[in-house]
Amino acid sequence: MTTTQARTGTLNVGMIGYGFMGAAHSHAWRNAHRFFDLPLTPQLRTLAGRTESALVAAAERYGFEQITTRWQDVVEDPEIDVIDICTPGDTHYEIAMAALAAGKHVLCEKPLANSVEQSEEMTAAAAAARAQGARSICGFSYRRTPALAYARQLISEGAVGEIRQIRAQYLQDWLSDAESPMTWRLDKDKAGSGALGDIGAHIIDLTQWLTGQRISSVSGTLETVIPTRPAAGTAQGLGGKGDASAERQDVTVDDLALFTARFDSGVLGSFEASRMAQGRKNAMRVEINGADGSIAFDFERMNELEVYDATATAGRQGFTRILTTEPEHPYAANWWPTGHGLGYEHTFTHQIADLVTAIGEGVDPSPSFEEALQVQHVLAAVEASSNNGSGWTTIDPTTTTTPDTNTPGTTTEETSR
Structure with missing residues (x-):
């Protein structure tokens, strides 16, 4: 019987x-080494959370060896x-600071924290x-979409x-449904901000990363x-959807x-x-x-990129649809034959592959905490502009970081399908 040799x-x-x-990240940790030639093999060791019964079920489903209801146990192990x-944004600071002090590598979901001050620390x-x-990295996973990584390559080449x-x-x-129940994402104390920080942070990061430029002021x-929203558990439960008697809570984002x-x-750029x-x-x-x-x-058409060449001759101009599933495209060579598209979960697998490669090679992954901090400054400036009605708000140039120069998908370009 032949045995498989362990990695390094x-x-x-x-x-x-x-x-x-947690589900998306667990899937990525489980599968990255099965599709990418990584210097280290991830092992799902410990899962931490607040509710033990739910934690037991999640650990079994995701494949973790053990659980704890104290996140400190994970950091101290x-x-x-x-x-x-x-976890929600209000907990990032305490956990990350403890993990970094303990000498651990850290992957922190975006946004980095709920305030500029905590992000700076x-x-x-x-x-x-x-x-x-x-090593540390902030989880702006959309950077690892093959079409976007290819777009960045084309822009840098002058396309x-x-x-x-x-x-x-x-x-x-x-x-959009006014009767959808309250969630932590609608509570400023937990989420930091609403649509701005939750999804707006992604397009702030992406536009800067794609162009190699940094946002300097916003309005x-x-x-x-x-x-207001029905309190959690009342919209479909005690009060019923649309029941005016259901307790409602203030939305603070x-x-x-x-x-x-x-x-x-x-x-100039416009953002929504x-x-x-x-x-x-x-x-x-x-x-x-x-x-x-x-x-x-x-x-919503994540395997496609549209490219328009204004230098083409008259009569031949128009957007060209590129299906970014060729082995020449970032990350794609490690997956399926040409034309067999990838999904949302693959962006997280690519993130883990890049992170593990960086750890194994002793280099810094991207986006760094410095890059994530710059996004946090932009978020704060947008909020200040809105709150103050002050028009243009300048972002301190000392917070601007050097654009990441790492080639996206390098782990894929060096390995075979």
Whole structure:
């Protein structure tokens, strides 16, 4: 009987949180080494959460070896190598600071924290831990969409020429029903902000990453479209959906964020983040317009990229649809034959593959906490502009980070399908 040889080593994972992001991250940790040639093999060691009964079920479903209701146990365990933080934003700071102080590698979901001040402390702690070999990354997973990684490559090669305009939207409708119950994502103390921080953060990060430019000032407006919601458990339970007698709670975050941004090159960008857009399930759209062409993307068609070449001869101009499933496209070579598309979950697998590769090679992964901090400054500036009615709000240039120069999908380009 032939036995499979072990990899060079293992990477023991401790995950805190087991909800939506916990499921996505667990899937990625389980599968990354099966499709990518990684220097270390992830092992799902410990899952932490608040409710033991739900935790037991989640650990069995996700494949973790053990559980704990104290996240501190995971951080203090000398056998744990990396801490994966999948909890609401109000807990990121305390967990990440403890994990970095313990010398652990850290993957923290976005946004980095609920305030600029906490994000700055986390970034400083990450820098100190980096000097001791601990790596940290913020979970802006959409960067790992093959079509977007390819778009970045094309832009850097000059496909659109001088960039003249940037536009981005992130549209969802899951909160458009006024009788949908209250959730932690609608509580500012837990979530930090609403549509702005939850989904707007992604398009802020993406436009900066795609173009290599940074947002320097913003002018924005935030709106809470539905000011109260049925308390959790009443909309479908005690009060029933639409029952005026059901207890209602105040929504303390925005449902809709609209803002204009000026990038450090002087280019203008327009941004829209909404959870009120009926019919839009996960329409994250980005379009970059330049002197020589345009690139457009919509995540609801995540395996496609539209490219317009303005230098083409008359009669041959028009957007070209590129199906980004060829082995030449970032990440795609490690998956299925050409034309067999990828899904949302693959972005997380790519994130883990890149993180584990960086840890194994002793290099810093991206997006770093520094990059995530810059996004936090943009979020804060948009909120300040809206609250103060002050028009343009400048972002401190000292917070601007050097654009990431790592080639996306390098782990895939070096391995075979």
